[in-house]
Amino acid sequence: MTLTARYIETAESSDLTFSVCSLVRSQEKYDRLLSSFERLGFTPSNSEFLAADNRHVNRFDGYSWHKTLLAEARGRFVIFSHDDVELIDQGYAELLACANWLDANDPLWLVAGVAGGVWHMESRRRRPALSLRISDKFGENRSAGSVPCRVESLDECFMMMRRTRPVISSYGPDLCLQAELLGGRAYTIDFHLRHNGEAVTGNSFRAIRRRFAIKYGPFFPGRRLNTVNGVIELGGARRSPGN
């Protein structure tokens, strides 16, 4: 018989700790990302860097690149990072500590990020309850709520999951609800980085959010979702004031 099987004995058999995946449009920004990761302990022997190549042509859209890179990733943990992210003072050791903390404290964790909306806040407050620590266009080393924290939405700029427990979606709130439907949980982690993004929330963003609210209405009737871009009412046409 010429067919031979590969017998797999352990649930986790990866040599690499992290697969850092990015949708890359700008070589200049991405080189800054890579430099900052190299400066803070990421090496070719502990991590791989996968880039969905949109440098010259738009080969991937915001919804397809997660799936493609996840299917290529070999690390124990898969990171999805915008190409305009830079590490500042925390690196490989701190990120691994965050991942190990999640593994140790909640086996049901499926996704984690650096900014998100607090899970199931009781009060019907007008402003979303957030958990975050980040440097971005809104400020240096700003924070809200406590971190780590269980959340129901995540900012897409930097997210992490286990390769053997994938959750598929590239929209942060969608990813958290998919994790919930899989019986798992989402968290913020205390991993300080800089996001140089513009946080654009134009017409296409509002259209995506509207489709999202309609999609999940039947599954989570009456649920209000805390997100870093305002409260989303699932199912209904209503939106929170100011959003």
Place this chain on the structure above:
Amino acid sequence: MTLTARYIETAESSDLTFSVCSLVRSQEKYDRLLSSFERLGFTPSNSEFLAADNRHVNRFDGYSWHKTLLAEARGRFVIFSHDDVELIDQGYAELLACANWLDANDPLWLVAGVAGGVWHMESRRRRPALSLRISDKFGENRSAGSVPCRVESLDECFMMMRRTRPVISSYGPDLCLQAELLGGRAYTIDFHLRHNGEAVTGNSFRAIRRRFAIKYGPFFPGRRLNTVNGVIELGGARRSPGN
């Protein structure tokens, strides 16, 4: 800079067509599986065979092996097959034709199998509406309904998905509902094989089904699910007669 990224240009970059994954308890049965696949066109250059190794020790349970092997798979399509399956007269070419038919006819397909319960039957019939073609302990080359067909549950003995569109779960009906929650669909395909399984439906099976019905009740209130092992009422304690 020592860190270099791998730039990925296409959504689908696999050299292998199929990753055939099995939870292997019996070497003897699995060797028959491999022989039948080899006889019908599967080669090391078009397919890989991954075995979650339970031959000597129970390293994997029925819920963990899908996740582990999916994370290792490199083929364009991932097959999850019981180790007691044997091909009869259809092989590589026919299975690829089924996969290509799904790709061409419904881009939203996420999982496919050889036996399942018809999707959203209107009538409140007592017996589930099935779609299947299979040889097993109940008969040779038996069939029900039309195949291919959109389904809401699948028999776990043989299932297929795209590596870049994974759905996580190892219980056939659960897999179909997860596909639905992801915005996708499940199908039966006309791929005739022999399943030598015993189709045991004892206490542990009933416990799994009860947990499953309770889990999904809030997401699909009032839904009745056609499965090859009877109708499941999601959410409620009621069960169909005879089940």
